[in-house]
Amino acid sequence: MATKSGKHYAAGKRVWQRPLLKKILKQVFGHTGFRPFQQEAVEAVMANRDLLMILPTGGGKSLCYQLPALMKEGVTVVVSPLLALMHDQVRALKLQGVEAEMIGSMQTPEEIGTVIAKLREGEVKLLYIAPERFFAPGFLKLLKSIQIAMFVIDEAHCVSEWGHEFREDYRRLGVLKEYFPNTPVAAFTATATPEVESDILLQLGLNEPVRLRGSVYRNNLLIRAEPRRGDGRGQLVDFLRRYRGESGIVYTFTRNAAEKLADYLNRQGFRAKAYHAGLTKRLRREAYHAFVHDEIDVVVATVAFGMGIDKSNIRYVVHTRMPKTLENYYQEIGRAGRDGLPAETLLLYSAADAAQRASLLEELPEGPYRQNAYNKLEKMIGFCRSESCRHGQIADYFAERMEACGERCDNCMGDAExxxxxxxxxxxxxxxxxxxxxxxxxxxxxxxxxxxxxxxxxxxxxxxxxxxxxxxxxxxxxxxxxxxxxxxxxxxxxxxxxxxxxxxxxxxxxxxxxxxxxxxxxRVKERKRKPPRSVPADIVYDKAIFDRLRALRKEIAAKEGVPAYIVFADRTLALMAALLPVTRNEMLGINGVGEVKFERYGEEFLTLLKELSNGEL
Incomplete structure (x- = not known):
């Protein structure tokens, strides 16, 4: 195991220094500093420690293993539950000049063979795989034949049967410590109750891990919940009109409801597609591609869509029915505002939702698991109807204490009698x-x-x-x-x-x-409502300039066939619009602009920014 000595760590055969780490952080990822808990996570991984990190969506978990993966000898193997997510992350890393590959069911045997050849030649730094891949014939033998830097378990809450997205293939990942006892394992998730956290540690067999838990509070999210009137379509359309042209997710309870609502929204002038597990792979892929490439604005989906989606500029998430647990709800609203800019969530609920959820639990066998499910449903029902701070209720559910949020949820905005x-x-x-x-x-x-x-x-x-x-x-x-x-x-x-x-x-x-x-x-009288508010942004910028930068980003993304947010995130464009850099050094000073991306896109944005700085709007 590595030991700390001054400003150095020993990791395998390589000694790394913090200045080098900061250099790679800026050069490859475009960041000038770490977010909370990122540096502690990176240093734990570099010291060959096992790690469990619980950090809300948008907190920057991926960097915590991608950065050390570039500095450690060997391949970092990342276990991720969704093929589309893996594909997006690999593509984004390649655009940053990182040797990343994936092995998944979407690939042909020839494509998989090419990746395996690269692994054997030492030409891969990050390999993304689904959990079931470990148990494919010959795969563990392949991993034994190459140098493994570390294993990363993303969405680690799937390991626990007490969590909200338990997967049997994840449960079997405990064999990693049997086959690779000296290789560090880093587990990451956005949500875990204390019970789920303990189960993750137990099932993965982590050895004296560093444990990092960030606050669940996200101050850029405005959370609202209100009783659904009728089918809720009027409330939904009123909400979406405030976000016309922006990306968002609308969650429904059934596949049929997703398709009907998507059709309705298209008739109302919104660009929408349905997404659910009943669609063919081709139709799901088309809907996903259209959404991440900003060809549509709204995905109307069941919970089959979204876990780990790597799209940073989702401005809103709407639930047209009550989720089954607060864990599900927090994961799903976490897909909004991952870039740190203001985002809003709306939950529409009714008593019928609670009855429907409860009827499903009746089918479970008697025992602790069923009782646990009922307790979670009761918490979700209480959240919907409660008048306490909504951020505070979420924090309490995950065993965290916080003061009332101020004006970042409807209950704290003081607009009720x-x-x-x-x-x-x-x-x-x-x-x-x-x-x-x-x-x-x-x-x-x-x-x-x-x-x-x-x-x-x-x-x-x-x-x-x-x-x-x-x-x-x-x-x-x-x-x-x-x-x-x-x-x-x-x-x-x-x-x-x-x-x-x-x-x-x-x-x-x-x-x-x-x-x-x-x-x-x-139901004494209709609740009075203040006009909708957004969370105040921490960046003051000219929206007209921002829109011009987004238009250029869209052109570049279409030309290269990649989602727009992979070129530059909305937050990075907002910083450009605020600071108006006109030189290479000024542009590299923008958070989110690394040298690799500057070489690829920087000059086009600099040219536009110079024109905008001269008032050529």
């Missing part, structure tokens, strides 16, 4: 207390509403003083009040989904605390 439901809350808490905290929400609501069902009669609860004292409230209203009490910490979950009174709840029951709830949750 509230009503006092303290007396109703005390009625519910009294019913809970008088039934000895042995029952769940549904039974207690039945008790308050004076239901005459078998369970009420079985326990003699019709004789209690609280029986029927809440008839004036509908079941839906009572459910909202209970959810609010859960948010306030007045209730806790006991065994078999029973509810327990907490010290906070006891204070409210004694009349020493007030409970207020957003009026729209009780």
């Amino acid at each position: 509230h009503i006092d439901v303290t007396e109703d809350a005390r009625k519910f808490l009294s019913a809970l207390y008088r039934t000895r905290q042995r029952f769940g929400k549904s039974h207690l609501i039945d008790l308050l509403r004076g239901a005459e069902n078998r369970k009420i009669m079985q326990f003699g609860h019709e004789k209690l003083s609280v029986y029927g004292i809440g008839k004036e409230r509908s079941r839906g209203e009572w459910e909202a009040i209970v959810e609010r009490l859960m948010e306030l910490g007045a209730l806790a979950r006991g065994q078999h989904r029973s509810l327990l009174l907490t010290p906070v709840g006891a204070e409210i029951l004694k009349g020493k605390g007030r409970v207020k709830i957003r009026s729209d949750r009780l």
Whole structure:
């Protein structure tokens, strides 16, 4: 194992220095410095340490293994779940002058043979493969015959059956440590609860790994959620009109819904395509290609689309139905604003979504996994209806604490009316207390509403003083009040989904605390809304100049047959529009412009920027 000594690390036969690392960082990747946690990750990998890194989408995980891969002896093998993602990453690396290849089912035997020959000749620095490739005949033997610098497991949450995207082929990757006990393994994911994090470590058999966890909070994301009116198409179109010409993803629940909604959006004047697992490979490939090359603006998709998508300029993500877990939701909204510029998310939900999700869980066998799934669904339902900070709720789910976000979610923008439901809350808490905290929400609501069902009669609860004292409230209203009490910490979950009174709840029951709830949750009146706001950008630039730079980027991308964001990211163009570089050195000072990309595209952008600097708009 490598040891730290001054400003040097020993990694294999090569001794590297931080100045060299910074030089390659700028020369190849165009970056002048590291983002949070990147340098620690790079140094851990260079020291031949195992690594588990949990960093939100857009945090720069790829750099943490791509940079050391260029400095270490041998091949870095990257396990990734999606062929389209691998293809895009390999293409982007080649444009930066990096020797990267992939082996996947889209390639012919001849193409795979060419890659294998390059591996044997030492002409590959990064090799991208799908997890099932490891178990193809002869592949492990091939890896044993060449020098491996490290293994990288991308989307590592797929290893854990407690995660939201468990894959059996990922689970089998624990054999890496058996076959290559002295080769470091670096695992990366954007999401992992503490339970999933522990499972990743266990299943991959990581040896005293460096563990890095970034904050889940992304201040460039504006998060909104609102009840769906009807089929939600009116709300969706109103939202999309504010982002006409920008890239975005709209998630639906079913394949049929994706196709119908894509057709509808095209009739409304939006450039849209459907994407789901039921389409042929050719149609999925065409939709994906059109989206990443900015030939369409909107992909209407099921969850089959998006994990790890390498497109940085997605400005919005809309869910037309409630996701099944907060992990899924966070992964999916994470595809917006990966370039660090403002992006917005909208979640449309209804009670029917929750019922539909719950009915699917009924098919699971009894046991801890099913109970865990129900708990996750309950968290997702609570998130939709909650009036607490949405960023804070996501952070809490992943065992992180944060202050309210300010104005980066609808709940913190202060645009809702509230009503006092303290007396109703005390009625519910009294019913809970008088039934000895042995029952769940549904039974207690039945008790308050004076239901005459078998369970009420079985326990003699019709004789209690609280029986029927809440008839004036509908079941839906009572459910909202209970959810609010859960948010306030007045209730806790006991065994078999029973509810327990907490010290906070006891204070409210004694009349020493007030409970207020957003009026729209009780459907008292329509919620007032402020005009939509975007997250303030941290770059001030001329939009007309930015648009001219984007137009040039589009021409270059079309000519080279690559997605526009691979030429330069939106954030890099925004910096150009703000700083107006007119010399080679000034251009190289822009974050995102490396020497390789400058040689390829720099002069065309410099020529345009000189014209724009002289006012030739």
